[in-house]
Amino acid sequence: xxxAVETLNPTRVRLTxxxxxxxxxxxxxxxxxxxxxxxxxxxxxKGKLPARIIDxxxxxxxxxxxxxxxxxxxxxxxxxxxxELSVLGQPEIDITEFNDGEQLKFTAxxxxxxxxxxPDYSGIEVTVDAVEVSDEDVEKSLEQLRxxxxxxxxVERAAxxxxxxxxxxxxxxxGEVLEDGVAKGVSYTIGSGQxxxxxxxxxxxxxxxxxxxxxxELKGGSAAGRTAQIKVDVTSVQAxxxxxLDDEFAQMASEFDTLEELRADSRKRLERMKEYDQATQAQxxxxxxxxxxxxxxxxxxxxxxxxxxxxxxxxxxxxxxLGLDWxxxxxxxxxxxxxxDAEVAEQATKGIxxxxxxxxxxxxxxxxxxxxxxTEHLMRRAASSGMSPDQFAQAVVEGGQVPMLVGEVARxxxxxxxxxxxxxxxxxxxxxxxxxxxxxxTGETVEASSEESGxxxxxxxxxxxxGEKA
Numbered sequence: 041x042x043x044a045v046e047t048l049n050p051t052r053v054r055l056t057x058x059x060x061x062x063x064x065x066x067x068x069x070x071x072x073x074x075x076x077x078x079x080x081x082x083x084x085x086k087g088k089l090p091a092r093i094i095d096x097x098x099x100x101x102x103x104x105x106x107x108x109x110x111x112x113x114x115x116x117x118x119x120x121x122x123x124e125l126s127v128l129g130q131p132e133i134d135i136t137e138f139n140d141g142e143q144l145k146f147t148a149x150x151x152x153x154x155x156x157x158x159p160d161y162s163g164i165e166v167t168v169d170a171v172e173v174s175d176e177d178v179e180k181s182l183e184q185l186r187x188x189x190x191x192x193x194x195v196e197r198a199a200x201x202x203x204x205x206x207x208x209x210x211x212x213x214x215g216e217v218l219e220d221g222v223a224k225g226v227s228y229t230i231g232s233g234q235x236x237x238x239x240x241x242x243x244x245x246x247x248x249x250x251x252x253x254x255x256x257e258l259k260g261g262s263a264a265g266r267t268a269q270i271k272v273d274v275t276s277v278q279a280x281x282x283x284x285l286d287d288e289f290a291q292m293a294s295e296f297d298t299l300e301e302l303r304a305d306s307r308k309r310l311e312r313m314k315e316y317d318q319a320t321q322a323q324x325x326x327x328x329x330x331x332x333x334x335x336x337x338x339x340x341x342x343x344x345x346x347x348x349x350x351x352x353x354x355x356x357x358x359x360x361x362l363g364l365d366w367x368x369x370x371x372x373x374x375x376x377x378x379x380x381d382a383e384v385a386e387q388a389t390k391g392i393x394x395x396x397x398x399x400x401x402x403x404x405x406x407x408x409x410x411x412x413x414x415t416e417h418l419m420r421r422a423a424s425s426g427m428s429p430d431q432f433a434q435a436v437v438e439g440g441q442v443p444m445l446v447g448e449v450a451r452x453x454x455x456x457x458x459x460x461x462x463x464x465x466x467x468x469x470x471x472x473x474x475x476x477x478x479x480x481x482t483g484e485t486v487e488a489s490s491e492e493s494g495x496x497x498x499x500x501x502x503x504x505x506x507g508e509k510a
Contacts, residue, residue, distance in 0.1 A: 043119035050154045050337040055119045059144040064111055071106035104140060116148050126153040128342050151339035156400045159333055162461045166325035170466040171314045173307055181306045185293055186285060192278035198245045199277045201231040205243050206276040211268040220261045236270060246274045264363025319474050322464045323455060330458055336393040346388035398451035405457055409449045417449045
């Protein structure tokens with residue numbers, strides 16, 4: 041087999057491949073065997089048809105077609121490996137010459153990873169928010185904790201904001217009660233906004249035994265997205281009582297003996313959270329700067345596929361759960377279709393550039409991933425997916441996604457390497473040291489950038505589609 045590579049542009053090549061007819065013999069033998077197993081001819085046992093009978097009955101052309109379809113993926117893969125190409129997506133195969141007994145000639149056009157020049161990134165400078173925790177922040181945190189330990193007492197008066205009402209609900213559309221539109225004994229805190237639009241106004245001022253009706257758009261269920269008439273019956277009104285903010289509360293709500301100890305711990309916890317946010321902000325800004333200084337050609341087909349994948353996931357996975365369609369979604373987001381398309385294209389482009397640049401850095405800096413790093417990343421991904429580590433690991437292995445996870449960790453390490461070399465200061469001019477958090481946070485930053493676009497610019501298996509293109 042002979043092959044040659046022609047560069048069409050920085051992200052696409054054309055392979056020209058010539059295969060001597062004798063190298064097709066294994067595929068011809070396999071074609072005869074396959075046809076033998078599929079057909080029955082009177083006078084011959086199944087699987088024992090001579091090749092000449094198959095040629096007479098079904099035509100030599102059918103055998104040759106089957107052989108070529110079997111052989112193309114193998115020869116395409118050999119040509120890719122010979123050319124040391126990092127291919128993306130599926131090739132466009134065109135058989136340019138083939139006759140019985142003569143050599144097979146074909147071309148394959150395919151996207152490839154562009155060759156990138158990474159300039160000196162040690163001069164990158166970014167400014168991030170300073171870590172500031174005010175007394176008001178601490179008090180707000182304590183109030184939230186206090187709210188979690190609130191108790192309720194049934195009262196005989198009209199319901200008001202902040203009260204808990206126990207209600208029975210009945211939803212109707214076009215005068216008919218929905219089968220899944222009846223709920224009894226539902227507890228709801230007025231003003232929380234956690235149930236149906238319009239219910240706050242409907243129940244405010246009602247006492248136990250009171251009823252009201254209102255209209256609301258249903259967010260889920262059989263009539264999701266439709267406007268329903270809601271009948272609400274209040275069966276109980278309960279006043280919420282907050283515990284006193286004192287040492288006794290501190291002992292009840294925490295491991296501390298005094299309120300001042302709890303207050304000090306709340307301040308430390310808020311500082312850690314703001315430091316986490318600061319680190320994430322630094323990594324995002326460094327990544328943006330890195331993308332600015334590296335020229336990255338984008339394969340058009342890859343970008344098109346990323347955009348279409350994002351739209352497909354939104355339309356077919358998120359819309360049904362939310363009871364939305366394109367019109368209602370765009371209205372909710374306050375965007376036109378053109379604005380949405382531009383935003384998705386920008387996100388997809390950033391995701392692809394991020395992966396190309398960081399993968400190039402992984403190679404340039406010779407970064408590797410050890411088992412401990414992979415396990416830690418797997419644990420984080422499992423936690424964010426709501427699965428146990430064992431379940432997530434099994435799903436990853438069964439789905440053949442281990443290389444994808446390794447890539448995420450390696451790209452995280454590459455970004456950490458760049459962040460370490462960058463100068464990061466806060467808005468008060470203080471230099472920020474991220475050395476303790478870099479590798480933990482950067483993996484999540486890279487992952488978020490990729491998920492934003494749905495991008496996973498990995499080379500597709502070379503053999504998947506080459507045969508089908510014949």
